[in-house]
Amino acid sequence: MNKLLKALIFDNQLTLSVLDTTDMVNDAIKIHGLTPLTAAALGRTLTVSTFMSSNLKNKSDKLSVTVAGGGVGGKITVCGNGDLQMRGSIDNPTVTLPLRADGKLDVGGCVGKNGRLTVTRSMGLKEPYSGSAKLVSGEIAEDFTSYYALSEQQPTAIALGVKIGKDLTCVGAGGVIIQALPFATEETLKKAEDIMANLKNVSTLIEEMGAEKVIEKYFGSGVKYEEYHPEYKCLCSKEYIEKLLISLGKPELDDIIKCEGEVKVKCQFCQTEYKFGQKEVDELFK
Ligand SMILES: [Zn+2]
Numbered sequence: 001m002n003k004l005l006k007a008l009i010f011d012n013q014l015t016l017s018v019l020d021t022t023d024m025v026n027d028a029i030k031i032h033g034l035t036p037l038t039a040a041a042l043g044r045t046l047t048v049s050t051f052m053s054s055n056l057k058n059k060s061d062k063l064s065v066t067v068a069g070g071g072v073g074g075k076i077t078v079c080g081n082g083d084l085q086m087r088g089s090i091d092n093p094t095v096t097l098p099l100r101a102d103g104k105l106d107v108g109g110c111v112g113k114n115g116r117l118t119v120t121r122s123m124g125l126k127e128p129y130s131g132s133a134k135l136v137s138g139e140i141a142e143d144f145t146s147y148y149a150l151s152e153q154q155p156t157a158i159a160l161g162v163k164i165g166k167d168l169t170c171v172g173a174g175g176v177i178i179q180a181l182p183f184a185t186e187e188t189l190k191k192a193e194d195i196m197a198n199l200k201n202v203s204t205l206i207e208e209m210g211a212e213k214v215i216e217k218y219f220g221s222g223v224k225y226e227e228y229h230p231e232y233k234c235l236c237s238k239e240y241i242e243k244l245l246i247s248l249g250k251p252e253l254d255d256i257i258k259c260e261g262e263v264k265v266k267c268q269f270c271q272t273e274y275k276f277g278q279k280e281v282d283e284l285f286k
Contacts, residue, residue, distance in 0.1 A: 002232075003211045004054055004084065007225035013184035014192055016219060017054070017177045019230075020211040021047045024086060025162055025170040027232035031271055032093040036164035038073050041110045042090045043162035044140035045076050047175045049088070050230045052119065053080035062122040069138045071112025072097060079269070084230035087269035105164075111138035117147055141175075148179075155180040155189070157196045161203030172207025176214065195219070234270035241265050241274045246284055253281045 003020040025043035028034060034042060045067055053063045059082040067076040074091025097106040118132040131151035136142045141160040148156035157178045165171040176199055178192050195218050199205070205214050215223050245253060245263065253276075256263050263276040276284075 002050075002230045004050060004228040004230055005211050005215060005225040006054065006228070007215065007219075007223050009178075009219055009223055010184075010188045010191065013181055013188045015179045015181065016215070016223070016225075017051050017175075018211045018214050018225075019047050019050060019174045019177075020206050021050060021173045021175070021230065022170050022206065024050070024230065024232045025173040028088060029168070029170060031232075031269075032089065034090070034093050035096045036168065037096050037105050037107070037110050038090050038093050039164055039170060040105045040107050040162040041073050041140070042076055042078075042088050042093075043170065043173050044107065044160040044175075045078050046086055046088050046232075047160050047162075047173060048140065048144045048158060048177070049078040049080055050084060050086050051175065051177050053082060053084055053086065053230075054228060056082035056121065057123065059083040061124070064120045064122075065117065067111060067117045067135070067140070067143070068115040069112030069135045070114040071108070071110050071138055073110040073112075076111065077268070080230075081235075084228055085233040085235065086230055087232060087234045089268045107140065108138040111135070111140065111143075113138040113143075117143055119147065119151075155184075157192060159196060159199045159202045161201060161206070163203035163207055172203040172205075174202055174206040174211065176202055176218075234267060234272070236267040236270060236272060238274060241267075242284055245276065245281070250281070250285045253284075254278075257281060 002023045005018045007016045009016045029039050049065045061082045063080045065078045072095045076090045078088035080086040097109045100106050113135045116132045120130040122128040133147040133150045136146045141158040145158050148154045160175040162173040265274045
């Protein structure tokens with residue numbers, strides 16, 4: 001089960017979030033046919049986006065994240081809401097790259113660092129809020145740390161990890177994210193930095209001990225936390241696709257039917273294919 005544990009730590013000076021997104025990454029692998037490399041790139045982005053979604057005020061508020069760094073994987077898109085229903089895609093799900101010299105997946109090469117990451121939050125009827133930052137390394141955690149510092153002026157420490165087993169399923173994925181509240185002291189920040197420096201292999205920690213034990217081991221057994229259950233869930237529907245088609249206009253759709261026999265629309269996030277014949281297209285414009 002996917003988990004997000006949230007707590008206030010060190011005299012309520014910091015917020016701590018520990019995520020186990022193993023099942024979410026496995027759902028993404030199954031839907032998109034991801035390689036270990038693209039699973040790591042999309043999985044890390046899904047994980048940090050789950051954290052960001054948990055900071056939305058209302059369950060119906062929406063988050064959308066794009067990471068476009070010009071790497072071999074192409075653009076990553078992740079969407080979510082305050083209810084922690086997450087979905088994502090990557091342009092080139094089947095690419096691979098040689099392992100780095102240290103034996104790790106070359107996520108930086110997959111994502112690239114020549115570009116930006118953009119975060120958009122939509123809250124009800126208000127104008128959507130959008131912020132962006134230049135990518136630092138394409139390794140995702142560093143990029144979002146930089147985004148928080150530059151675009152949101154929020155000191156944030158982020159560790160993310162996705163570990164893929166021999167059978168190409170994800171055996172451990174998650175993250176540890178700490179944010180400083182405005183009154184956090186230098187001493188507390190130093191303490192948090194030291195802990196994060198020791199938290200190198202988050203995916204292995206999640207695999208071997210789970211999110212609860214990570215809190216206990218690194219932040220003490222007395223930490224009280226709230227538990228949430230994020231999931232990979234696409235919210236597309238036939239009605240939603242119909243609205244998109246109507247916005248294209250009937251002549252365009254008639255043209256497609258003439259050439260291809262039917263209108264096929266595949267959802268980018270769950271790969272569900274919606275098909276519309278002439279009769280159904282006519283119905284849409286009645
Ligand atoms: Zn879908």
